[in-house]
Structures are given as structure tokens and as C-alpha cells.
Amino acid sequence: MASPHVDVDDLIATLEQIRQRGHSAHTVFRDWVELMLFALQRRDEPYLEILEGYRERADMDQPDGQRSADLFANAFGQLQERMAETDADVLGAVYEEYGMSSDAFGQHFTPHPVCEMMAEISGIVDDSETDGRQTVLDPACGSGRMLLVGARHQPTSLFVGQDKDPLCAKMAALNCCFFNIDAYIVQGDSLTVKYQRAWQTSHSPMGGSVRELDEDETEDLRDSLTAAFENMAKEQSKDDASQASEAQNVNVSTLSGREQASLLAFDSDH
Structure with a gap:
């Protein structure tokens, strides 16, 4: 379930008005996410293409402020207000809460x-x-x-x-x-x-x-991150080997009698 301190009921109610016009909950939420992402990137063509799916007569006959495009925009505003109030992952909370009634969601995030x-x-x-x-x-x-x-x-x-x-x-x-x-x-x-x-x-x-x-930038990102993680793994392996070597070179004379006996017993078993 959504984190208890993140109240998303008003947001879900707005999205639910769109769903009740003949759309699935998953479709409405997915389109809302993509509309916000396209709007922030100023990508008008895919933005308008999504809205074409919400231009049925029953929707276009709604008064100003109640059409699906208006409700998507209102939900965006509600999301921003709630994030400012809570400093939390409100979008993920909406996904969890709204998805409870839909088999198409199926994921729950770490509280x-x-x-x-x-x-x-x-x-x-x-x-x-x-x-x-x-x-x-x-x-x-x-x-x-x-x-x-x-x-x-x-x-x-x-x-x-x-x-x-x-x-x-x-x-x-x-x-x-x-x-x-x-x-x-x-x-x-x-x-x-x-x-x-x-x-x-x-x-x-x-x-x-x-x-x-773009595709080239994505490939460059993959290569650079892969190389960075491989180098990090090599450095970690060197550190582990160095620590193991230091442990083997412990001066036995500085150990207590019980510690020396334990170390000698360990060596005899190997």
C-alpha cells in the first residue's frame, strides 16, 4: 500500500473521472505519466497524439475544466502541490494506491x-x-x-x-x-x-x-557506466587481497597465548 503519510485520494479522484469515460486505470495512469514527461521535454507531437485518444464526443461535450485534457493538467498540478507538502515520492504512491484495483500494475515500492x-x-x-x-x-x-x-x-x-x-x-x-x-x-x-x-x-x-x-548517447552511457563499475570491482578486489595479505603477516609474538594457539590450530588444519 502507499506510504501512510502520503494522502493521494484527491489525485486518484481526478484520474478516476477520466477512467470512468471508458478507459482502464492502467491506460489513464500511463498516459498521464507520458503526458507529463513529454510536456517537460516540450515534445508537442507525441503529447498531442496521446490526447487524441481522449477526444470522444462524450468527453468533448464536457464543460471547460472537465475535459480529459483539463483533468490530466489538474492532476499534474495536484501532484506538484502534494510533493511540495510532503517532499516524498507522491507519484509512486499514486501508482501503488490506484493500481490496487488493476491487475495491470502489480508492483509495490519500498516504503x-x-x-x-x-x-x-x-x-x-x-x-x-x-x-x-x-x-x-x-x-x-x-x-x-x-x-x-x-x-x-x-x-x-x-x-x-x-x-x-x-x-x-x-x-x-x-x-x-x-x-x-x-x-x-x-x-x-x-x-x-x-x-x-x-x-x-x-x-x-x-x-x-x-x-x-538518443541511441548513440544511450550506448555511450552504457559503455561508460560498465567500465566504471568494472574498474570499481577491480579496485575492490585489490583491496580485499591486500587486507588478506596483511592478515597473513600478523606478528605472532604480539598475540596473546590463546590467540597464538588459535592461529596455529587454524594453520594446522590447512
């Missing part, structure tokens, strides 16, 4: 308090001790909730989220834009390192922006 705890355990809340900019990765990001929590603690980091579900990836891209985060959001399988699409969101004093990468 906000658990995200806070996971960020603390993983060290995201600590000041970075690394040189240069820190990168925070969530390989199954859902709506990007973990990235939002991490960005509150380390706003200057670069965040990378990936999810194989197209709708989740789009929600994560929107959230990173809404919360003014420098991030890359990838639609693709983290295990097979396959990227279908990718979006870049950028921080600025005027607010976040979002753009979809």
Missing part, C-alpha cells in the same frame, strides 16, 4: 521509512570520503524512491537508476526532474546490461530538467 533506513545503512547519509563526485546507483529503482532519499542527504552526487519496466523508468525520470536531481535513468535489465532507453535529468537553480538520450 519511505525503509528507504531512509537503507540509505543510512549503505552510508549514503555520510559525507563522501572519495575524491571527486560520488555516484549512487539503484539497479532496480522502481519509481526512484531510493534515489530521492539519497539526494536529500547528498545533493551534489550523481544518481543512476535502472529498471526494466518502462513505466517505472519514466516515473523515476519524472521524479528526478521534479526533485531537481542530477541523474541518469535507464530503462533496461541490470543483469544483462541491456539498455532500451535512457533519460538525463539535470539540476539547476531554476529547477530540474529532463531529456531523453
